[in-house]
Amino acid sequence: MKPFVNAKTIWINDFDTPNMYVDAKDKFVYSGGGALLRIAADSHYAVYVNGEYIYASQFPDDEKLRIYDEIDITAFVKAGENALNITAYCTLTDSSVYRRGKPYVIYEVFGGETSIAASGKDTKIRKNPNYKSGEADLITGQMGYTFSFDASKEETAFACSFETGDEYAFSKRPVKMCVMGERAPARLISQGVFVSPQKADTLGKKMQFAYLSYRERSDMGDRAETAPVFPEKGGICFRNEDGDGMYFIFDLGRNEVGLPDIEFTVPSKTKVMIGWGEHLDDQRVRAYVGTRNFASEFIAKPGKNRFFHPLRRIGARYIEIHAETSEIEIQYVGVKPVAYPLESDAQMLLSDQLHQKIYDVCKRTLIMCMHEHYEDCPWREQALYAMDSRNQMLAGYYVFGEYEFARASLRLLARSLREDGLLELCAPARVPVDIPSFSMMYIVALWEYLLYSGDEAFVKEVLPVAETLVSKALEHVEDNGLVRKYTGEGMWNFYEWTENLDGHHKDGTEGTGDRYDAPLSAFIFLMITRMSLIY
Numbered sequence: 001m002k003p004f005v006n007a008k009t010i011w012i013n014d015f016d017t018p019n020m021y022v023d024a025k026d027k028f029v030y031s032g033g034g035a036l037l038r039i040a041a042d043s044h045y046a047v048y049v050n051g052e053y054i055y056a057s058q059f060p061d062d063e064k065l066r067i068y069d070e071i072d073i074t075a076f077v078k079a080g081e082n083a084l085n086i087t088a089y090c091t092l093t094d095s096s097v098y099r100r101g102k103p104y105v106i107y108e109v110f111g112g113e114t115s116i117a118a119s120g121k122d123t124k125i126r127k128n129p130n131y132k133s134g135e136a137d138l139i140t141g142q143m144g145y146t147f148s149f150d151a152s153k154e155e156t157a158f159a160c161s162f163e164t165g166d167e168y169a170f171s172k173r174p175v176k177m178c179v180m181g182e183r184a185p186a187r188l189i190s191q192g193v194f195v196s197p198q199k200a201d202t203l204g205k206k207m208q209f210a211y212l213s214y215r216e217r218s219d220m221g222d223r224a225e226t227a228p229v230f231p232e233k234g235g236i237c238f239r240n241e242d243g244d245g246m247y248f249i250f251d252l253g254r255n256e257v258g259l260p261d262i263e264f265t266v267p268s269k270t271k272v273m274i275g276w277g278e279h280l281d282d283q284r285v286r287a288y289v290g291t292r293n294f295a296s297e298f299i300a301k302p303g304k305n306r307f308f309h310p311l312r313r314i315g316a317r318y319i320e321i322h323a324e325t326s327e328i329e330i331q332y333v334g335v336k337p338v339a340y341p342l343e344s345d346a347q348m349l350l351s352d353q354l355h356q357k358i359y360d361v362c363k364r365t366l367i368m369c370m371h372e373h374y375e376d377c378p379w380r381e382q383a384l385y386a387m388d389s390r391n392q393m394l395a396g397y398y399v400f401g402e403y404e405f406a407r408a409s410l411r412l413l414a415r416s417l418r419e420d421g422l423l424e425l426c427a428p429a430r431v432p433v434d435i436p437s438f439s440m441m442y443i444v445a446l447w448e449y450l451l452y453s454g455d456e457a458f459v460k461e462v463l464p465v466a467e468t469l470v471s472k473a474l475e476h477v478e479d480n481g482l483v484r485k486y487t488g489e490g491m492w493n494f495y496e497w498t499e500n501l502d503g504h505h506k507d508g509t510e511g512t513g514d515r516y517d518a519p520l521s522a523f524i525f526l527m528i529t530r531m532s533l534i535y
Helices: 203-208 353-368 386-399 404-414 436-453 456-474 518-534
Strands: 020-030 035-042 044-049 052-057 066-072 080-090 104-111 114-118 124-127 138-140 148-150 170-172 186-195 211-214 236-239 245-266 270-277 295-300 303-308 314-323 327-339
Touching: 020 104, 020 114, 035 044, 035 080, 052 066, 080 104, 186 327, 203 270, 203 295, 203 314, 245 270, 245 295, 245 353, 295 303, 314 327, 353 386, 386 404, 386 436, 404 436, 404 456, 436 456, 436 518, 456 518
Parallel strands: 066 170, 148 295
Antiparallel strands: 020 080, 020 124, 035 066, 035 104, 044 052, 044 080, 104 114, 186 211, 186 245, 236 327, 245 303, 245 314, 245 327, 270 295, 270 314
């Protein structure tokens, strides 16, 4: 079935600006029969119906096969005219989670079987006036750009959209859509004043190197005897005239993965920086780590502000804000957790409390690394690796009995096959380095998927990729039965994060083939024995 009947891919007439935020709006008349929205974008989208947030995501894809989402919006529409608003985002810069394509968004609304709204040349569209588009600080090279939002900016006019003229093959999302929860409770654990560093050229540096001076809450207008927990309906007001503004650190109580969400009131236009991290080893959130910026920026307008950013998940236990104001009333600072909906969840009951705690923590960690595909780390990368995901899949078979999610990750990896017979380091992505041993582990993961799921049809589907991986790897086996290390641009002979196995040798052989690595031979052995088991 063709998912889009009347819809065309659209964008503003600017296909070269990276980190671009675009708004599209439409109206449709609903008369019953159920309302369904189909939508896709390069690289993300957020949908609102009648002003209510519905969903934000985009299953990672590439130009050879685009993925669309199908969203039941019946509960959000009314008889008669309805408003549809979409914020589309295109990073347009290769990373570990995105393979550069061409910006577009496409959507179509169906009332029953009838198309009642579709993207096209008459769709009203504009560059978003609040989000900062263009080059920006990178959160990490793996994840891409951070975000800056200015709520004080005035509205700008919409114009007719530009049809891109591109025709894509579309396929429906291969896994379930994620579910967003309520605001995670956030406990205020530290507060005070800050002075901005004079020489800091990124958001992360501005937060990391700011001078912090602790203050008792009672000295800032809060008389509570215990640390307040947010969300706080009435809000808690803080005042201080010292420094360049006030800082606050919030503890979510445990690591969470979700969409950043803050709500507060200020008397005048105020710059607020938001940092996130997993520990407070620096007596603050580590917002800057060697070129990485775990920080974003929000410019508040006078009065009440709510900033909910649906286009970027963050992984964090602690959230820190720096507000350049002498007065602020805080209602909430934290995240709305986002998780993959699992149909089954093994509740293993162990007699030893320590073993039970280890099991529970490990299971929750695995869940936090599941969204569109398996992720190696929800804080700094959120990327799909063949090695990391193999371990996650194997654990998931036991804990969740879940095969659909693993299959989608294996298919994504298979689609990243390169001309040299290796998989891209991450999928779908274009990464300047590659780890040969990870491609070999793909065969191990494929065999284990077959062993536990019994899904021969899928394995046959990707068998040509598996055969290419094996045949190309065997070309590297020399007459002595050993494998000389891989050479060439971007080749990283990595096996483990430990000395002499991390690919950063000091023996003068890097960049040459003058070395045999025992692990590499072992990986090829694993690859060919598992391939024989698949056959």
